Amino acid sequence: MVKLAMSWSREIHKLPLGTRYIGLLPKGCTLCHEGLKLVLFITGLCNRRCWYCPISDLRRGKDVIYANEVRINDIRDIIPHINLMEAKGTGITGGEPLLVFDRVIKVIELLKAEFGEEHHIHLYTNGELLSLNHACALKECGLDELRIHITSELSWKGIKNAINAGLNVGIEIPVIPNNGLNYYTNIIRRAESMGVRFINLNELELSESNYMALRIRGLTPRDDIPYAVKGSEELALSILEWASRNVHNINLHYCPARVKDAIQLKFRLKRVSCKVAKTHEVVDDDGLIVKGILESNINLQTLKGVLSRTIGERNVFVRNGKTIEFNVNYLDKVIDLLNSFPTILRNTRVYIIRVHPITHMIFEKIPVTVKR
Ligand code: SF4
Known part of the structure; x- marks a missing residue:
């Protein structure tokens, strides 16, 4: 577990893989x-079409729900996914969640009822559609953090409504x-003055869907991280440097693209x-889940018994x-065994596979090359 700052100061704190922050890290990020x-x-x-939007074409413009990477149809299906990873919180994102506002409220109520008040929920929105009524409803159902992506002057109006409703x-x-x-720096000064x-x-990310739009604007991938944009991290670090001399009580956090992945x-x-x-x-x-696998064009029933006796x-x-399938830690023993069954060996291929635990x-x- 990473050690975090416990009190506010203008010092720039460093975390593994390039994360930097000033003040305190938001609980949702921790x-x-x-x-x-x-x-x-x-x-x-979504009500916007930001040119840098990284959402995949599979999801963009479609009213679909995914819990982690899995498509679901009923919001109750979120619960087993939370149990599976023993999540202590949920980040709601989109698209623009306020376009399905009733669904958002139902999800927050469902998760708070099922996992208790301590299940931390944050919501991303561009805030353009956030009225004071919306903000009050979000506050009432227990939303813990509202994160606004500024897309226009209307987003600032949304921020004002959210602050007036008492949201974090x-x-x-x-x-x-x-x-x-x-x-x-203008955004930071204005945000700080509003509370x-x-x-x-966030380090700007490249995806299949925004690649052309980025290239047209002269933005290219980093040499070391192909899904992050060159120059974004350098600018983020200059913003933090500036903030370390100029902010008074706002928390700032730079999140590199590789953190999401790694x-x-x-x-x-x-x-x-x-x-x-x-x-x-x-x-x-x-x-990922790793295992050995024997694939044959003949029946492996005989081998199964011997294999079980040999490796358990x-x-x-x-x-x-x-x-x-077999435990990859016993690969050498499995190969030795195969060598004593020439017919099976001739008809069988050995592989090591790495599998996603949710989508399979x-x-x-x-x-694996087996010397015959
Ligand atoms: S507001 Fe967000 S989801 Fe909508 S287009 Fe812009 S980046 Fe994409």
């Missing part, structure tokens, strides 16, 4: 860093190199994998007559 937040994509509908309000914006330092509690600066996602997957892994499956450092029944799983998608299938 939980996210530990992989303890479920990501709830509540709708792909932050701003969350991508750092676009072309905007320059002044654009961000915004925190500002999250920390949040990995920890989340690990928690799920450790829960669902069968006795013959191993969880790797990326949180709990390390063997028969998927069907022609496919057997195979990320990697590595053929």
